[in-house]
Amino acid sequence: MYNELEGEIAVVTGGSKGIGTAISKRFGSEKMNVVVNYFSDSKGADKAVKIIEEAGGKGLAIQANIGEEAGVQKLIDAAIAEFGGLDVWVNNAGVENQSPTHELSLEDWNRVLTTNLTGVFLGSKAALNYFVKNSKKGNIINLSSVHEQIPWPGFAHYAASKGGVKLFTESIAMEYAKQNIRVNNIGPGAINTPINAKKFANPVQYEETASMVPMHRIGAPEEVAAAATWLASDESSYVTGITLFVDGGMTLYPAFQDGKG
Ligand code: BGC
Numbered sequence: 001m002y003n004e005l006e007g008e009i010a011v012v013t014g015g016s017k018g019i020g021t022a023i024s025k026r027f028g029s030e031k032m033n034v035v036v037n038y039f040s041d042s043k044g045a046d047k048a049v050k051i052i053e054e055a056g057g058k059g060l061a062i063q064a065n066i067g068e069e070a071g072v073q074k075l076i077d078a079a080i081a082e083f084g085g086l087d088v089w090v091n092n093a094g095v096e097n098q099s100p101t102h103e104l105s106l107e108d109w110n111r112v113l114t115t116n117l118t119g120v121f122l123g124s125k126a127a128l129n130y131f132v133k134n135s136k137k138g139n140i141i142n143l144s145s146v147h148e149q150i151p152w153p154g155f156a157h158y159a160a161s162k163g164g165v166k167l168f169t170e171s172i173a174m175e176y177a178k179q180n181i182r183v184n185n186i187g188p189g190a191i192n193t194p195i196n197a198k199k200f201a202n203p204v205q206y207e208e209t210a211s212m213v214p215m216h217r218i219g220a221p222e223e224v225a226a227a228a229t230w231l232a233s234d235e236s237s238y239v240t241g242i243t244l245f246v247d248g249g250m251t252l253y254p255a256f257q258d259g260k261g
Helices: 018-029 042-055 069-083 106-133 156-175 197-201 203-210 221-232
Strands: 009-012 033-038 058-063 088-091 138-143 181-188 243-246
Touching: 009 018, 009 069, 018 033, 018 042, 018 058, 018 088, 018 221, 033 042, 033 069, 042 058, 058 069, 069 106, 088 106, 106 138, 106 156, 106 181, 138 156, 138 221, 156 181, 181 221, 197 203, 221 243
Parallel strands: 009 033, 009 088, 033 058, 088 138, 138 181, 181 243
Antiparallel strands: none
16 A cells, blocks of 8 residues: 555546556555546446445546547546546557558557557546646646567557657656656566456467466456556655666567576
């Protein structure tokens, strides 16, 4: 528990499933007020709100397209109207699909870049605007990926979006550091979320991925939520512009693990 988080107000984009729900739940158990954004999964968002409230916090589900300026505005307006302000903004929403790049449709490219990169820009812009205009210290946490660093054939658009998030985060972390606004990334590796549910339900595919992780297992959404909560707390008060990898060592060149090379 981080006592200072009690009563703080957070927006979590893509909070209706996976890592977004786990972060919302953990924020709830810190007794925070959480705006849970969803795009289409209203049931998942309602469930997340219930989980937050059972954990001891307050939740509010809001439908919005975070790829549009009006969408993120709706979220910040809800945080202010319902809970009285904003302390932590989590850009979590993300999408991915696999395609050989020579066949990748412009539509899929745009869809992935819009949610994963433009959404991070728009969410950060809305949060920064609030923090700057109200002379408030602020906290922005972006869910990037190990693929901000590891190239991913067949997912070039996804990797490009996450590489973009890395430099966007570093740039705005510097730009707003003097105002005591901290901006950090979390880089999850292979985590058991709905994006991966099918893949990891198959023991062969589970093993295939686990073998690329020095800790040899898939991570749990709660392990990512723990990192987000630390970044939201004052325990990380001197940390800005980093990517905190939560990946069981996936970014450490696992092919070398047993002294090969
Ligand atoms: C992706 C997962 C993938 C993991 C490791 C994440 O960013 O969302 O689908 O398993 O990276 O490759």
